[in-house]
Each structure stands twice: as C-alpha cells, then as structure tokens.
Amino acid sequence: MTAVPEYVSYARMEELHELQRPRSDVRGELSFLLISHVKELLFRVVISDLDAARTALGDDDLDGACSALARAVRSQGVLTACWESMNGMSADEFVAFRHVLNDASGVQSFVYRTLEFVMGNRPERHTRAALRAGPEQVRAELAKPSLYDAALGHLARQGFAVPEPCLRRPPDRQHEPSTGVEDVWLEVYGDPRRHRGPHRLAECLLEVAYQFSRWRATHLLVVERMLGGKGGTGGTDGAAWLREVNEHRFFPELWTFRTRLEDPEQGRTP
Ligand code: HEM
Numbered sequence: 001m002t003a004v005p006e007y008v009s010y011a012r013m014e015e016l017h018e019l020q021r022p023r024s025d026v027r028g029e030l031s032f033l034l035i036s037h038v039k040e041l042l043f044r045v046v047i048s049d050l051d052a053a054r055t056a057l058g059d060d061d062l063d064g065a066c067s068a069l070a071r072a073v074r075s076q077g078v079l080t081a082c083w084e085s086m087n088g089m090s091a092d093e094f095v096a097f098r099h100v101l102n103d104a105s106g107v108q109s110f111v112y113r114t115l116e117f118v119m120g121n122r123p124e125r126h127t128r129a130a131l132r133a134g135p136e137q138v139r140a141e142l143a144k145p146s147l148y149d150a151a152l153g154h155l156a157r158q159g160f161a162v163p164e165p166c167l168r169r170p171p172d173r174q175h176e177p178s179t180g181v182e183d184v185w186l187e188v189y190g191d192p193r194r195h196r197g198p199h200r201l202a203e204c205l206l207e208v209a210y211q212f213s214r215w216r217a218t219h220l221l222v223v224e225r226m227l228g229g230k231g232g233t234g235g236t237d238g239a240a241w242l243r244e245v246n247e248h249r250f251f252p253e254l255w256t257f258r259t260r261l262e263d264p265e266q267g268r269t270p
Pocket residue numbers: 035036037039040086094104105106107108109112219222223226227231232233234235236237238239241242245
C-alpha cells in the first residue's frame with residue numbers, strides 16, 4: 001500500500017479535488033466552479049483578518065489593527081484579480097451551462113454575507129433573512145459590533161466626540177450615516193500630524209472599503225460581459241441590481257467628510 005504524502009493528507013487534497021463536479025460537458029464550467037471555490041475561501045481569509053483588526057481595535061491596539069487591515073487588503077487584491085480568470089470564459093460558453101445552476105446565485109453565499117456583516121453593511125433585508133434561516137456563523141456575527149463600530153469605539157476612547165447613538169446601536173442594526181461621525185473624521189484629517197494614529201487607521205479602513213468596491217465594480221463588469229441585460233439566477237434583474245449595490249460604500253462618513261475638507265493653510269476648499 002502506498003502511503004499518502006503528508007501534503008495530501010495534511011490539507012486533505014483528495015477531498016478538496018473531489019468538490020468541483022461540473023454538471024455539464026461545457027469547458028468553462030469547471031473553471032467557473034474552481035474560481036467560485038477559490039473566492040469563497042478567500043472571503044474567509046479576509047474575514048479572519050478583519051476579525052483580528054476588530055479585536056485589536058477593542059484592545060486599542062492600533063498597530064495590530066492596521067497590520068491586520070493591510071493583510072486583508074492583500075487578499076482583497078487577489079479576490080479582484082480572480083475575475084481575470086473568469087473572463088477567460090466567453091458568453092456563449094457560459095450560456096451553454098448556465099441552466100445547470102438552477103437558482104444558485106452568489107447572493108446566497110453565507111460567507112460573503114458574513115463578510116459584509118463584519119464590515120458593517122447590515123441592512124434589514126439581509127439581517128432578517130440571516131437571523132431567520134442563516135447558519136450559526138452568520139447569526140453569531142450579528143451579535144457582535146462590526147469592524148466600523150469597533151473603530152468608532154476606539155476613537156471615542158481616544159476622546160473624540162463620536163455620537164452616543166452610534167456607540168449604543170444594537171449590533172444587528174445598520175449603522176446610519178451620521179454628521180457627528182463625519183465631524184470626527186474631519187477633525188482627524190484637519191490635523192493629521194496631531195492625530196497620527198486615527199489618521200493611519202482611517203487610511204487603512206478606507207483602503208479596505210476601496211478594495212471591496214473595486215471587487216464589486218469588477219463583478220458588475222463580468223456580469224455585463226456574460227449576461228448583458230439578462231436577469232440573475234438569484235431572481236434579481238441582474239446588472240441593474242448590482243449597479244445599485246455598487247452605489248453602497250462601507251464606512252460611509254470616511255467617504256463623505258471629504259466634501260467638507262478644507263486646506264487649513266488657506267481656510268478654503270482646495
Ligand atoms: C459568470 C460569472 C458570474 C455571473 C454572471 C454572476 C452574476 C451575478 C448576478 C446577476 C448577481 C445578482 C443576484 C442574482 O440575481 O443572481 C450576482 C450576485 C452575487 N455574485 Fe455573482 N456572478 C458570477 C460569478 C460570481 C462568482 C465567481 C462569485 C464568487 C463566489 C460571485 C459572487 C456573488 C455575490 C457574493 C453576489 C451577491 C452580491 C450582494 O449581495 O451584494 N459571483 N452575481
């Protein structure tokens with residue numbers, strides 16, 4: 001009997017390669033399945049780094065939080081690059097096996113939903129569904145403050161005037177954009193040398209949000225390339241629905257405060 005090499009047994013490679021089982025003979029389906037699995041696993045890598053950042057922020061460990069956020073950004077870059085591989089499939093190949101998906105859609109990915117919840121996008125339509133029928137890990141996530149909540153809590157402990165309702169909101173509710181939080185970021189960016197730590201944190205958070213939006217925007221392009229104006233298997237109207245999702249920004253005040261940012265030397269908007 002030949003011994004199974006440690007590489008194969010340690011990482012359970014045989015089981016792993018059993019998982020991609022195309023339902024058609026169309027060439028593109030195997031790549032589609034492989035990339036879908038790779039992406040799901042990368043979602044978990046990002047969740048694990050964002051979770052570490054959140055824990056570090058709870059301990060007011062800014063260095064630890066920023067290192068974890070920087071690691072997440074690297075994996076987010078890989079996630080976006082994965083779309084390149086998917087684009088190797090032509091629209092005629094995709095349409096030739098699309099029927100085997102039935103109503104399967106990424107919108108049903110509970111790992112992706114967990115990732116959005118960790119980041120802080122917790123709209124009622126998703127939280128209600130997750131609390132009613134989601135797996136334990138998604139429900140557990142909704143009992144925790146989000147990464148953005150943890151960042152705001154850290155800023156409040158550093159003496160910034162984060163509005164109380166933002167700090168006391170039940171974790172399963174959506175963070176609503178707040179002028180008070182915008183004011184906090186404005187204060188930080190108004191004097192970055194004085195607020196070095198919070199400024200660094202803001203730049204790290206913004207990079208994570210930027211990379212997330214880049215992934216969404218590229219997904220939309222792939223969807224247009226494969227489907228044109230067709231509806232999605234998940235029951236939405238496809239690209240039009242995703243275009244609306246693309247409007248959403250994580251950590252909203254980190255994007256909006258910039259409109260009010262002025263050059264302190266000039267006392268006017270640059
Ligand atoms: C040919 C490739 C793909 C097409 C045409 C496509 C199409 C779509 C469409 C139309 C939607 C909207 C929901 C629906 O009605 O289905 C959607 C959502 C989604 N897709 Fe894809 N998709 C593709 C590949 C992927 C891959 C590889 C992943 C990663 C595992 C993925 C992840 C998602 C996620 C997470 C959503 C939900 C987004 C949200 O809730 O904001 N998609 N996709």
